[in-house]
Amino acid sequence: MLSRRHVLAGASALVLAGIGGNASAAPAAFTVTTPMAAPEWALLQRELLRANEQACEAFFARYFDERGYLLAFERWGANDGPDDAIENVNDWPTLHALGAGDRVLELAQKAFEGNIRQYTAARTKDVPFARDGMYYKEFPVMSDWQHLSEGLSVFNLLGLSAPNDPRFRERAKRFSGFYTGEDPSTPNYDPKLNIIRSMITGSRGPMLRKATPLDWAGDPFDVTHFYMEHGERSYEETLAHYDEYGDVVGDSPLNLQATSLVMNAYMLDHEARYRDWILKYVDGWIERARANGDVIPSKVGLDGQVPKGRWWSGTYGWGFSPVVPQSGHREDRNRVPRAVVGFMNAYLLTGDDKYLDVWRRQNDVINGQKKVLDGKVSTPRMYGPKGWYGYAPGEYQLNGLEIWYLSMKASDRARAASHPWLDWLDGKDPSFPAKALRGDLERVQARAKAQRDDASTPDTRLADAALDINPASVTALIQLMEGGIHIARPPWSKSSPAQGGALHYARLRYFDPERRRAGVPPDVAALVETLTDDETVVSLVNLSPTAARMVTVQGGAYGEHQILGAAIGEGAVQAVDASAFTVRLAPGSGARLTLKMKRHANQPTLSFPWDRAG
Structure with a gap:
């Protein structure tokens, strides 16, 4: 059986061609000339x-019109509103940034522009704050950050491929102003x-009253014509779904997801005010957790204080278990774990372990409540007036893999859940790349078939009707090409909460210096084989038998990692000392590179390597 280090056959030649401090298109930093038979993983990756x-x-072509409008019944609502409409093209910006064709990016941008126009024009009759448009200033008028972040899943990643788009730049800063205090009208x-x-905010400001079921469910409509995600059989059941969603005034950990939006603004020009706001806001939550026995509270009042004896309260909080109207049973809907992205963003800015340690300490507190139920060690997921509840089998490991991914500490790895990708990185399963890529290929094919078989019409589709057949499948590509994690819906691991709007987290990214765009060039494939705190092993191959390819390799999704040096095989390390460098791959050639790195040494940026120094 092939070992992980022998997935690529044959020796490789790497010629140093002069390395400077900048990642530029030419001359190439390295030239690879050794012929290599096309590996299976590389062929599958390109396919x-x-x-x-x-x-x-x-x-x-099936679900959007020429304006970029979604062909569906337009509604305001947490179940099927504007956020769901744009989520139909989730992962398309990432797909382009990995190396897919420019048409994918064009369509994602068209859908985003169409979404803004469509839902600025769409109006409610009964929901009071959306009667003049569901969007105002090109942003949702009022919503919670579970749904705001989902609606920003596309926008927050457009900068990976189009950081110089004037529309993206202007919006990233203007939208951020809604949350940093820079826009006095909001x-x-x-x-x-x-x-x-408030937990419900937007371009028309915060909701400072008790939310009503109507605010959440949207205007009355006949549900019998549509697929209903939660199984509601009538509009009355849709309203009843939100009967207990009223406690929204004051701060909530879900609001930490706003930091991903502000991160985009910061990564454009490194304006200190955005960085300062993110760190100040996240630090405030660290202080609250420390004062609350190392558990992040789910409710903060308008006076800035955690309610005495009710730190667990609030919609989507630790004690949020509303009644499901169809069954009459309560369902646990604690969304606090989704707040981890705020701390990850602060870590991306600083590399400061305190932003991860708050989650370690919280997990320790929860695991300290373990008990044996039905013969199994179980831990809680919820907390209410009677203490901890919502027990599930096993240790509490939520967000453990994300913590390990950032820290690269053995102690964090020991606390985290298992995952097939980690087995690959450990050299335990050399078949993983082909299996994972084939799995995502089958997913694309199955979803394309579901689209062809879909008999629905625009007047029988809600905005979320086609979400589950969006064909974009990027998880295996992110893991194998970039050594990254895919924070999205559905979640990439069993211990990761599903969520939208997260930034891109990757050990490496690639750029095409000849076409001046993000993503690997045509015919090029990449396989990350090893990740440690200070080292990355990646194999690069050019499948073209006739054309040389140039590829720029960047440390981190946003250039946050410094590449100190590179070596071929067991050879000597050649100095790089830059956030990116360029490799020229001769036709039909390939090589395994061992990169020495200093992680989180640079401020993250959206600028392409040739547009910045170092």
Whole structure:
């Protein structure tokens, strides 16, 4: 059986051609000339990129019109509102940034522009704050950050491929102003108390009253014509779903997801005010957790204080277990674990372990409540007036893999859940790359078939009707090409909460210096084989038998990692000392590179390597 280190056959030649401090298009830092037979994983990788492109184009043609409007029944609502509409092209910006064709990015941008126009024009009759448009200033008028972040899943990643798009740059800064206090007409943030003033916020400001079921469910409609995600059989059941969703005034950990939006603004030009706001806001939550026995509270009042004896309260909080109207049973809906992205963003800015340690300490507290139930060690997921509840079998490991991915500490790995990708990185399963890529290829094909078989019409589709057949499949590509994790819906691991709007987390990214765009060039494939705190092993191959290819390799999704040096095989390390460098791959050649790295040494940036120094 092939070992992980022998997935690529044959020796490789790597010629140093002069390395400077900048990642530039020419001259190449390294030249690879050794012939290499096309590895199975490389052929599958290129096929997966191609299949994604074709399936996404067919999906867009079926479910969007020439304006980029979603062909569906327009509604305001947490179940099926504007956020769901744009989620139909989730992962398309990432797909392009990996190396898919430019058409994928064009369609994602078209859908985003169409979404803004479509839902600015769409209006409610009964929901009071959306009667003049569901969007105002090109942003949702009022919603919670579970749904706001889902609606930003596309926007927050457009900068990976188009950081110089004037529309993206202007919006990233203007939208951020809704939450940093810079827009006085949108007073979502209280700078004195360092709180976001409500769980429901947006371009028309915070909701400072009890939310009603109507606010959440949207205007009345006949549900019998549509597929209902939660199984509601009538509009009355849709309203009843939100009967207990009223406690929204004051800050919530879900609001930490706003930091991903502000991160985009910061990564454009490194304006200190955005970085300062993110760190100040996240630090406030660290202080609250420390004062609350190392558990992040789910409720902060308008006075900036955690309610005495009710730290667990609030919609989507530790004690949030509303009744399901169809069954009459309570369902646990604690969304606090989704707040981890705020701490990950702060870590991306600083590399400061305190942003991870708050989650370690919280997990320790929860695991300290373990008990044996039905013969199995179980731990709680919820907390209410009677203490901890919502026990599930096993240790509490939520977000453990994310903590390990950032820290690269053996102690964090020991606390985290298992995962097949980690087995590959450990050299335990050399078949993983082919299996994972084939699995995502099958997913693309199955979803393309589901689209062809779909008999629905625009007047029988809600905005979320086609979400589960969006063909874009990028998880295996992110893991194998970039050594990254895919924080999205559905979650990439069993211990990761499903969520939208997260930034891109990767050990490496690639750029095409000849076409001046993000993603690997045509015919090029990449396989990350090893990740440690200070080292990355990656294999690069050019499948073209006739054309040389140039590829720029960047440390981190946003250039946050410094590449100190590179070596071929067991050879000597050649100095690089830059956030990116360029490799020229001769036709039909390939090589395994061992990169020495200093992680989180640079401020993250959206700029392409040739547009920055170092």
